Amino acid sequence: MSIPTTDGVLLRGRGLTRRFRAPAARLFESRRYTTALDDVDIDVPEGSAVGIIGESGSGKSTLVRLLLGLDSPTAGTVELGGRPVDAGARARSLHWLRRATGMVFQDPYASLDPRMSVGQIIAEPLWALGIPGDRRARVREVLQHVGLDADMAARFPHEFSGGQRQRIAIARAIAHRPRVLVGDEPLSALDVTVRAQILDLLRTLREKDGLTLVMVSHDIGVVQNLCDEVVVMKDGRVVEEGPTEKVLLEPQAAYTRHLLASIPVIDPYRSR
Amino acid sequence: MSLEVQDLVVEIGGRRVVDGVSFAVPDGARVGLIGESGSGKSLTALAVLGLLPDGATAQGSIRWNGRELIGLSDRKLAELRGDEIGIVFQEPRTALNPIRTVGRQIAESIRIHQRLPRRAAMERAVAEAARVRLPDPEQIVRRYPHQLSGGQRQRVAIAMALACRPRLLIADEPTTALDVTIQAEILELLHSLVADDGMSLVFITHDLAVLSQIATDAVVLEDGRVVEHGALAQLLTAPASPVTQGLLRDATATLWRPGGIS
Numbered sequence: 001m002s003i004p005t006t007d008g009v010l011l012r013g014r015g016l017t018r019r020f021r022a023p024a025a026r027l028f029e030s031r032r033y034t035t036a037l038d039d040v041d042i043d044v045p046e047g048s049a050v051g052i053i054g055e056s057g058s059g060k061s062t063l064v065r066l067l068l069g070l071d072s073p074t075a076g077t078v079e080l081g082g083r084p085v086d087a088g089a090r091a092r093s094l095h096w097l098r099r100a101t102g103m104v105f106q107d108p109y110a111s112l113d114p115r116m117s118v119g120q121i122i123a124e125p126l127w128a129l130g131i132p133g134d135r136r137a138r139v140r141e142v143l144q145h146v147g148l149d150a151d152m153a154a155r156f157p158h159e160f161s162g163g164q165r166q167r168i169a170i171a172r173a174i175a176h177r178p179r180v181l182v183g184d185e186p187l188s189a190l191d192v193t194v195r196a197q198i199l200d201l202l203r204t205l206r207e208k209d210g211l212t213l214v215m216v217s218h219d220i221g222v223v224q225n226l227c228d229e230v231v232v233m234k235d236g237r238v239v240e241e242g243p244t245e246k247v248l249l250e251p252q253a254a255y256t257r258h259l260l261a262s263i264p265v266i267d268p269y270r271s272r
Numbered sequence: 273m274s275l276e277v278q279d280l281v282v283e284i285g286g287r288r289v290v291d292g293v294s295f296a297v298p299d300g301a302r303v304g305l306i307g308e309s310g311s312g313k314s315l316t317a318l319a320v321l322g323l324l325p326d327g328a329t330a331q332g333s334i335r336w337n338g339r340e341l342i343g344l345s346d347r348k349l350a351e352l353r354g355d356e357i358g359i360v361f362q363e364p365r366t367a368l369n370p371i372r373t374v375g376r377q378i379a380e381s382i383r384i385h386q387r388l389p390r391r392a393a394m395e396r397a398v399a400e401a402a403r404v405r406l407p408d409p410e411q412i413v414r415r416y417p418h419q420l421s422g423g424q425r426q427r428v429a430i431a432m433a434l435a436c437r438p439r440l441l442i443a444d445e446p447t448t449a450l451d452v453t454i455q456a457e458i459l460e461l462l463h464s465l466v467a468d469d470g471m472s473l474v475f476i477t478h479d480l481a482v483l484s485q486i487a488t489d490a491v492v493l494e495d496g497r498v499v500e501h502g503a504l505a506q507l508l509t510a511p512a513s514p515v516t517q518g519l520l521r522d523a524t525a526t527l528w529r530p531g532g533i534s
Binding site: 055056162191192193195196199218219220221224225245248249258259260261262263264265266267268269 | 308309422451452453454455456457459478479480481482484485504505508509518519520521522523524525527528529530531532
């Protein structure tokens with residue numbers, strides 16, 4: 001996979017804006033638009049782990065969809081390895097982009113097709129993107145890589161727990177050896193025990209495989225534990241960004257401070 | 273006014289999902305039921321409310337104020353619910369009726385238990401909306417649930433649960449579906465309402481950090497059994513059961529630490 005990076009930046013977004021048409025409140029009303037994303041710049045350095053935090057409606061999921069070419073911006077540009085991303089292009093001419101990216105979603109119960117075996121699920125991106133090589137061998141290899149048993153390929157999603165399913169979803173996302181793995185709240189639907197395990201797995205993928213991570217999360221603890229860069233979003237704009245420890249420990253924006261002050265911490269003596 | 277659960281067993285299709293759970297909620301105590309999915313925490317609460325799903329059976333003893341609830345008729349249980357025992361669920365979107373104004377829903381929850389003319393009930397609804405700190409209560413009671421934010425909807429659900437001044441509030445993951453800044457507001461609201469009224473609280477959650485914001489005591493559940501219970505401070509500082517230790521360790525692994533990761 002030969003995607004060069006320009007000055008170490010793998011994914012670059014400039015002036016990203018996305019407006020959606022709002023439903024008309026009255027008949028014959030002139031069109032109204034809501035701005036989900038408003039002039040956002042973002043750089044994801046190769047090999048880094050970038051956390052995008054914000055609450056509902058902050059635009060974090062919209063931003064990620066634009067970065068992955070799943071949606072077209074109203075204004076602005078996205079580049080992956082210096083090459084412009086055109087989400088409106090035909091599927092075949094986006095293969096280079098799909099090969100370089102992998103995505104994990106929040107709910108592993110919804111993201112895996114129940115009628116397909118685990119092996120078929122993981123192999124799907126391999127044949128869909130025309131990746132050469134022994135697919136069966138790659139499926140077994142990647143299953144072991146995410147901490148599952150290679151023989152599980154023959155089984156079906158319903159036979160697995162939530163944490164195991166999320167491992168399967170991660171296996172599918174990395175099967176074609178992407179450069180960047182994007183997670184949209186990949187830990188939010190999981191129990192705490194499982195959450196710690198999947199966090200470990202993501203960290204390992206980054207450290208051992210050099211995978212670049214972009215993690216969208218409302219869970220600041222996850223970002224603090226996994227990411228070295230953080231972007232704080234509110235109402236479609238970036239309110240603050242920088243190294244994770246700096247932003248989280250010395251927040252400058254009033255909103256970041258409010259957000260951080262709202263997070264419950266384990267305090268044995270708080271509620272007496 | 274105390275709740276005593278003794279050897280509660282809940283079976284669904286012959287499978288024991290709650291297996292001999294005992295705990296007490298003394299008057300004014302705020303008790304957390306904590307455990308992972310499938311630990312039996314929600315079913316324990318539903319058994320107390322007499323709201324177990326079809327096909328589930330409860331045995332053992334649930335005494336509310338000395339009165340045995342297991343075996344009580346549905347009508348008698350329905351009288352208790354909303355009047356002496358209030359309920360708040362996780363998802364306010366599904367707990368509210370989409371085609372009725374929120375004022376009417378709050379008024380209804382009063383009129384079920386108290387003979388009150390419609391107009392007087394609506395006035396009470398406005399007062400209750402103000403009590404849960406909804407903005408502009410006179411206006412907001414005329415709105416429909418979809419016109420409110422998630423946090424406002426949960427405030428409406430709390431207003432409905434507390435409208436008859438119950439002595440016990442059962443809250444099942446009431447902040448799980450909310451954004452973190454809204455969660456902080458709702459926890460603060462619940463805490464002050466419960467403390468002001470000297471109400472008892474059963475708070476169900478999988479989140480130790482959330483629990484530590486509101487509970488005085490906790491019952492740790494795993495696979496339908498109580499593995500540890502006691503004062504929350506004790507459980508968090510010196511957990512005796514490996515299950516509690518594990519929950520604490522795993523929660524800490526992904527927890528936000530204001531002081532940074534050392």
